[in-house]
Amino acid sequence: MSAESAAILDITGEVCPMTLVRVRMALDEVGPGGVLRILMAAGEPVASIPRTLKDEGHELLAVERRGDAFSVTVRKRP
Amino acid sequence: MSVDPSEFYTPKVIDAQLTGMIKTVGENKYSARLKVPAGILTAGLLESLARLSRAYGRGEVYLTARLGVEIPGISGDRFPEISRALADAGVSLAGCGPRMRTTVACKGTVCPHGNLDTFQLAWEIERRFNDGAVLPHKFKVAVAGCASTCSKPQLNDVGLVGVAEPAVRAEACTGCSVCVEACHLDAVRIVDGKAVIDRAGCVACGDCAKACPLAAMDTPRTGLHLFAGGRWGRERQVGIRIAEFLAGEEALDAVGRIKAWYRDNGARKERLGQTVLRAGVGRFQAAVLGGLPREKWTRITPEAEAGFRVMR
Numbered sequence: 579m580s581a582e583s584a585a586i587l588d589i590t591g592e593v594c595p596m597t598l599v600r601v602r603m604a605l606d607e608v609g610p611g612g613v614l615r616i617l618m619a620a621g622e623p624v625a626s627i628p629r630t631l632k633d634e635g636h637e638l639l640a641v642e643r644r645g646d647a648f649s650v651t652v653r654k655r656p
Numbered sequence: 657m658s659v660d661p662s663e664f665y666t667p668k669v670i671d672a673q674l675t676g677m678i679k680t681v682g683e684n685k686y687s688a689r690l691k692v693p694a695g696i697l698t699a700g701l702l703e704s705l706a707r708l709s710r711a712y713g714r715g716e717v718y719l720t721a722r723l724g725v726e727i728p729g730i731s732g733d734r735f736p737e738i739s740r741a742l743a744d745a746g747v748s749l750a751g752c753g754p755r756m757r758t759t760v761a762c763k764g765t766v767c768p769h770g771n772l773d774t775f776q777l778a779w780e781i782e783r784r785f786n787d788g789a790v791l792p793h794k795f796k797v798a799v800a801g802c803a804s805t806c807s808k809p810q811l812n813d814v815g816l817v818g819v820a821e822p823a824v825r826a827e828a829c830t831g832c833s834v835c836v837e838a839c840h841l842d843a844v845r846i847v848d849g850k851a852v853i854d855r856a857g858c859v860a861c862g863d864c865a866k867a868c869p870l871a872a873m874d875t876p877r878t879g880l881h882l883f884a885g886g887r888w889g890r891e892r893q894v895g896i897r898i899a900e901f902l903a904g905e906e907a908l909d910a911v912g913r914i915k916a917w918y919r920d921n922g923a924r925k926e927r928l929g930q931t932v933l934r935a936g937v938g939r940f941q942a943a944v945l946g947g948l949p950r951e952k953w954t955r956i957t958p959e960a961e962a963g964f965r966v967m968r
Contacts, residue, residue: 625838626768628869638869641832648834650869 584613589623590647597623598630605636610656613639617647624648675788676749677735680728687718687728688738691750691786694761694778694799695723704745712738722760722796724750754925756786756795756915764801764818771862771878772818774801780908785915792922792931796887797911803861808888810895813928814914815883816907819900820862820875824851828872838867880907881954884914884940885929885964893929896964897954898941906948913944930966937961 587604589597601616608614618624620643628650632638637653676689690705697705705725709717713729720726730738742748750758761778764770778799785797798812802819809815822835831849838844843857844864851873853864860881865873879901886895899910914928917940922931932940937956945953954960 620837622837624834625863625867628834629768629867632869641830641834641869643833648832648837 584615584651586615586617588617590617590619592623594622594626597627601627601631605652605654608654610654612654614652614654616650616652617644618650620646620648624650628652675755676752677730677732678726678752683729684732685728686730686732686735687726688712688730688742689720689750689752690725690727690742691748691758691782692724693759693782694775696775697725701745701747704747708738708741708745712741722758724758751786751788751794754791754793755788756791756797758782759786759797759799760807760812761799762801762805762807764799767801768866769804769861769863770801770818771820771875772799772801772880774799774807774818777816777904777907780904781911784908785912789919791915791919793925793927795915795918795928802863803859809886810883811886811888811892812895813884813886813918814911815886815895816911817881817883819860819879819881820865821858821860821877821901822853822862822865822873823876824853825872825874826850828870830870830872832869834867834869835864835873838863877901879903882907882910884944885927885932887927887929890968892967893927893965894963895929896932896937896956896960898937898956899945899948899952900954902948902952906952910944910948913946917944929964933964933966937964 585608589600592600604614618627628638628641631652635655639653640651642649677686678689680687705717709715709727712734713727718726718728759778759781761774764772764774781797796812797814798807798809800807800809800817805817809817829850831846833846835844835851841857843854845852862875865875881897882899882902883895883897885893887893918928918931
């Protein structure tokens with residue numbers, strides 16, 4: 579699956595801990611090696627979620643600011 | 657079970673068996689204060705606490721404000737018995753009175769913000785320095801893993817804080833600004849598409865470097881900041897930073913030197929912060945940091961010295 583056809587998850591309306599819970603549920607849906615694009619609010623979500631994904635062995639493909647939010651594209655670990 | 661007072665109230669036995677036995681009001685009972693360094697209880701110890709609190713107390717334990725545990729409801733005539741039972745369970749009575757108290761630590765070892773193995777450092781401080789010796793007054797040490805200082809090291813007689821000073825690897829930085837979001841103090845900005853750290857505003861918590869998704873930040877300078885003279889209560893004093901970026905052994909040495917200096921220079925019923933004010937911060941710093949490279953001594957500014965005062 580390419581980054582262009584990635585599944586999209588919007589957690590800009592969530593707060594901790596549901597931000598990470600939603601990410602985990604969405605990652606369960608994509609297969610190993612699959613790509614997920616996550617829209618998250620600035621502040622605490624973007625300070626912690628990309629780091630957690632990296633720590634758990636997933637590959638961060640892109641992190642971009644989109645106004646007050648961030649788009650984080652991640653490839654699930656194989 | 658009765659006790660022969662002549663056997664019980666000798667200084668040796670008092671030290672071994674009475675320190676940490678706190679009289680509780682409204683009953684002729686005592687609370688056994690136990691040493692729980694860094695606030696970690698094993699499952700085995702929890703089982704022992706349950707058993708001992710039923711056997712010697714009233715089936716309750718109290719959590720103290722410094723992460724300790726007390727077993728209340730103990731009769732004085734059962735001290736020797738419970739002392740032996742506690743020793744068998746692998747736990748000892750904690751300090752009370754004018755002595756060093758059990759070292760407190762935050763969960764820096766496992767916390768995502770932690771820059772330091774706080775458990776290990778707290779245990780090492782206990783092992784080396786908490787000998788039960790009598791001091792001018794109580795003497796408290798706290799360890800924190802980062803600048804959030806959840807364990808309040810600045811409000812203890814000695815405080816150690818794990819720090820990690822960030823640096824940007826500009827060639828790897830894409831200017832995504834996650835670090836800007838991670839900084840609690842607005843000390844990171846994006847300038848010309850790259851992260852730039854404002855040194856004056858940075859407290860070396862390291863959160864920006866931890867958050868960086870691209871490993872475009874390192875923390876080349878890490879270690880421990882050392883605070884001294886803090887206390888809380890009827891009078892308050894915020895500890896003053898006297899040394900920075902210490903290695904673990906340097907920090908442990910400093911704790912030992914501070915405790916010895918306090919023992920030798922403190923007046924009775926005087927906390928370290930008061931002794932330091934009497935002696936002068938500069939003289940104290942020179943006395944306890946001797947041998948440490950000068951670049952690790954914190955420069956004591958007039959503002960810092962003015963802030964190190966007794967508040968009521």
